[in-house]
Amino acid sequence: MDKKPRKLAPRTPMPEQPAKERVKNFSEVTTGYTLDMAVAEAARCLQCKKPVCQIGCPVEVPIKAFIGHLQKGDVTAAYKAIRETNSLPAVCGRVCPQEVQCEGACVLAKKGEPVCIGRLERFTADEYAARSACEQLTGDKACPMIREELKVACIGGGPASLTVAGYLSTLGIKVHVYEALHEPGGVLVYGIPEFRLPKAIVKREVQAMTENGVEFHLNWVGGRTITVQDLFDEGCQAVFIGVGAGLPRFLKVPGEDMTGVFSANEYLSRANLGRAYAFPEYDTPPFLGKQVVVVGGGNVAMDAARTAMRMGADKVSLVYRRTKNEMPCRLEELEHALDEGLHLEILTNPVRFAGDENGRVTGVTLERMKLGDPDEAGRCTPNCTGEYFDIPCDLAVIAVGTGPNPLLLEATPGLERNRRGYIEVNEDTGETSMANVFAGGDIVTGAATVILAMGAGRRAAKEIARRLLGDDAPQDVPPLHGGVPAAQD
Amino acid sequence: MPVAILKKRRLIPGQTSELTLDASHIARKARPGNFVILRVSEKGERIPLTIADTDPQAGTITIVYLVVGKSTAELETLEEGDSILDVCGPLGKPTHIESCGTVVCVGGGTGIAAMHHIAKGHKAAGNRVITVIGSRCEDLLLFKEELSMFADEVVVTTNDGSCGMQGFVTDGLRMVLDREPSVGEVVAIGPVPMMEAVANLTRPYNVKTTVSLNSIMIDGIGMCGACRVVVGGEVKFACVDGPEFDGHQVDFARMRQRLSAFKPQEELSWAEFRRLRGQEA
Numbered sequence: 146m147d148k149k150p151r152k153l154a155p156r157t158p159m160p161e162q163p164a165k166e167r168v169k170n171f172s173e174v175t176t177g178y179t180l181d182m183a184v185a186e187a188a189r190c191l192q193c194k195k196p197v198c199q200i201g202c203p204v205e206v207p208i209k210a211f212i213g214h215l216q217k218g219d220v221t222a223a224y225k226a227i228r229e230t231n232s233l234p235a236v237c238g239r240v241c242p243q244e245v246q247c248e249g250a251c252v253l254a255k256k257g258e259p260v261c262i263g264r265l266e267r268f269t270a271d272e273y274a275a276r277s278a279c280e281q282l283t284g285d286k287a288c289p290m291i292r293e294e295l296k297v298a299c300i301g302g303g304p305a306s307l308t309v310a311g312y313l314s315t316l317g318i319k320v321h322v323y324e325a326l327h328e329p330g331g332v333l334v335y336g337i338p339e340f341r342l343p344k345a346i347v348k349r350e351v352q353a354m355t356e357n358g359v360e361f362h363l364n365w366v367g368g369r370t371i372t373v374q375d376l377f378d379e380g381c382q383a384v385f386i387g388v389g390a391g392l393p394r395f396l397k398v399p400g401e402d403m404t405g406v407f408s409a410n411e412y413l414s415r416a417n418l419g420r421a422y423a424f425p426e427y428d429t430p431p432f433l434g435k436q437v438v439v440v441g442g443g444n445v446a447m448d449a450a451r452t453a454m455r456m457g458a459d460k461v462s463l464v465y466r467r468t469k470n471e472m473p474c475r476l477e478e479l480e481h482a483l484d485e486g487l488h489l490e491i492l493t494n495p496v497r498f499a500g501d502e503n504g505r506v507t508g509v510t511l512e513r514m515k516l517g518d519p520d521e522a523g524r525c526t527p528n529c530t531g532e533y534f535d536i537p538c539d540l541a542v543i544a545v546g547t548g549p550n551p552l553l554l555e556a557t558p559g560l561e562r563n564r565r566g567y568i569e570v571n572e573d574t575g576e577t578s579m580a581n582v583f584a585g586g587d588i589v590t591g592a593a594t595v596i597l598a599m600g601a602g603r604r605a606a607k608e609i610a611r612r613l614l615g616d617d618a619p620q621d622v623p624p625l626h627g628g629v630p631a632a633q634d
Numbered sequence: 635m636p637v638a639i640l641k642k643r644r645l646i647p648g649q650t651s652e653l654t655l656d657a658s659h660i661a662r663k664a665r666p667g668n669f670v671i672l673r674v675s676e677k678g679e680r681i682p683l684t685i686a687d688t689d690p691q692a693g694t695i696t697i698v699y700l701v702v703g704k705s706t707a708e709l710e711t712l713e714e715g716d717s718i719l720d721v722c723g724p725l726g727k728p729t730h731i732e733s734c735g736t737v738v739c740v741g742g743g744t745g746i747a748a749m750h751h752i753a754k755g756h757k758a759a760g761n762r763v764i765t766v767i768g769s770r771c772e773d774l775l776l777f778k779e780e781l782s783m784f785a786d787e788v789v790v791t792t793n794d795g796s797c798g799m800q801g802f803v804t805d806g807l808r809m810v811l812d813r814e815p816s817v818g819e820v821v822a823i824g825p826v827p828m829m830e831a832v833a834n835l836t837r838p839y840n841v842k843t844t845v846s847l848n849s850i851m852i853d854g855i856g857m858c859g860a861c862r863v864v865v866g867g868e869v870k871f872a873c874v875d876g877p878e879f880d881g882h883q884v885d886f887a888r889m890r891q892r893l894s895a896f897k898p899q900e901e902l903s904w905a906e907f908r909r910l911r912g913q914e915a
Binding site: 364365366369370392395405420424425426430504505550 | 680852894896899903
């Protein structure tokens with residue numbers, strides 16, 4: 146027998162469609178672990194006494210416990226463990242930035258080979274999906290008794306609200322979700338593309354909540370069709386606002402209103418919510434470009450660039466004013482995009498768009514940038530150089546963030562806002578300046594990640610449960626931070 | 635949540651219809667100038683339509699549409715008792731209605747229906763309402779009776795002279811402006827060239843002119859920016875900043891260009907729809 150210390154096995158690779166194939170379709174890029182792969186990957190987990198990985202998780206997934214069950218091949222127990230704290234595991238397993246959360250904190254990360262926690266979470270959720278929704282949520286066949294007199298409304302149907310709905314419904318509270326669009330899911334549906342998060346996965350999670358008594362009201366616009374006051378008048382005891390970010394930011398440079406220059410929200414909504422990639426079977430038309438420029442360095446920019454490649458672009462250039470190292474996107478998204486042929490124009494910034502006599506964009510003038518000193522957040526500031534060059538384009542997508550959506554805010558003047566225009570909340574409870582009105586997600590933080598929105602939803606839901614159920618509310622687990630040193634900063 | 639069609643009136647057979655929809659949740663909130671976004675079927679696109687009237691007591695809203703492409707053609711296939719898959723609203727800022735004496739409301743084509751709700755709002759606010767409506771010929775004229783029921787005057791223009799004055803709505807409007815010394819506001823809704831012509835006409839009269847812009851939209855709730863228009867040199871979103879703007883400030887040329895962004899796809903889609911319907915028949 147080998148007496149040497151056990152050598153760390155490498156991370157189990159995620160099977161994926163080859164780049165050359167996938168760039169021609171909208172099917173999911175990564176195809177998921179098999180049971181054998183999952184058990185093998187779970188076996189790499191050291192089951193640390195102090196699971197530092199869990200500190201990094203905004204929704205407090207009991208990572209050690211669920212991976213422990215997977216080590217024994219018990220998918221059901223693993224699923225139930227995750228589901229105790231996470232209402233959307235199949236989504237999180239796909240879109241969370243694990244490298245800066247759980248996997249970044251994993252002790253094996255010091256050797257560069259953390260346990261693939263995200264992949265295992267996704268596997269667990271997908272593998273378990275065949276069971277009935279009630280069984281998944283509560284562990285028994287019967288749905289929890291919904292007490293109609295305990296009524297909570299969520300405005301907005303994205304990850305934050307779905308987390309609130311998922312959590313409260315398992316405690317027997319009646320939850321109504323008001324969604325402005327025609328499908329629930331928010332950014333999971335209009336923003337994140339099919340090849341990264343299949344819409345069927347979102348549907349499945351929503352379906353599970355419906356079977357658990359959550360009522361979805363689609364095409365109801367918060368602030369227009371229904372106001373916060375209306376909801377209290379109708380007997381709700383608490384209202385959660387998770388309306389997300391809205392108004393896309395533009396660059397405010399000449400020519401930006403030309404035909405062919407899109408916000409990432411529009412470009413992605415057409416493809417995702419409208420299924421424009423399947424036009425004319427679906428009616429929403431896509432705008433096809435051969436020479437595409439995408440401006441930005443976040444996940445949304447990657448999604449737009451990779452969508453453009455799948456829609457038949459000859460060349461997609463990503464214009465970003467810093468370098469690869471400063472890009473806020475997940476590393477995996479950048480790597481996937483580069484494999485698929487993304488062209489980088491780093492250290493450049495658009496100064497104007499040019500167009501033809503019909504007002505259609507034909508090119509963009511970029512200024513070269515150079516990195517200066519780090520700012521307060523530690524990111525190097527891009528500085529102008531006065532050097533310009535032109536590149537041709539027939540489609541440009543601006544993915545430089547969003548501002549707060551005005552609709553609900555205008556209709557709810559009582560809500561205090563911060564200087565950036567987002568809703569001010571109590572950091573411990575998620576409560577706004579209005580009593581029993583809670584908020585979380587992008588409408589509080591500005592554009593952030595799905596998992597941070599879910600974390601905010603979970604925090605507010607716990608407080609709502611405490612107020613509505615009193616002593617019957619689940620006893621809060623002690624904060625995970627207690628006594629455990631932070632893994633990384 | 636599907637919305638039932640309680641009543642369908644074929645205003646111009648095969649071309650323009652009026653639908654009364656069972657939508658109390660929208661009716662109780664809708665104000666003049668608001669619009670809805672609807673989707674006819676599972677694979678359909680979201681299309682914005684101005685609310686032509688509401689009846690909060692009965693819980694209904696009324697929409698009027700012109701068949702211009704696949705989505706409106708598909709809407710036209712629905713009958714009383716059928717349902718529209720998705721109806722979302724009320725959207726957009728309501729018309730700013732204040733007491734300003736005499737208001738002239740100008741409507742062209744299907745825009746007359748949208749103007750109807752606004753004219754009614756001005757009348758309810760105590761203003762004297764003169765409406766000017768126009769179409770190619772008498773058969774294509776909408777809402778003449780409905781407007782006569784409350785408007786202080788209905789000026790009719792037709793291109794061929796088959797009803798009212800011969801000419802365009804701008805001819806009718808010019809007559810009114812020359813005659814009336816104190817018009818507080820002109821509201822114009824219709825095709826973009828008509829609204830542009832009205833704005834150009836009223837500029838020398840120095841009268842406040844409001845137009846309602848029918849930009850391309852996806853969500854209608856301020857998320858996508860498809861509907862952006864240039865007003866007074868600034869980019870505005872028609873869905874949340876509008877749809878009504880100061881007609882003297884709107885860059886109509888850019889607006890027309892943006893409206894034609896998807897022309898080839900729109901034509902393809904409609905041709906395909908007609909081909910399939912033809913085969914079915």
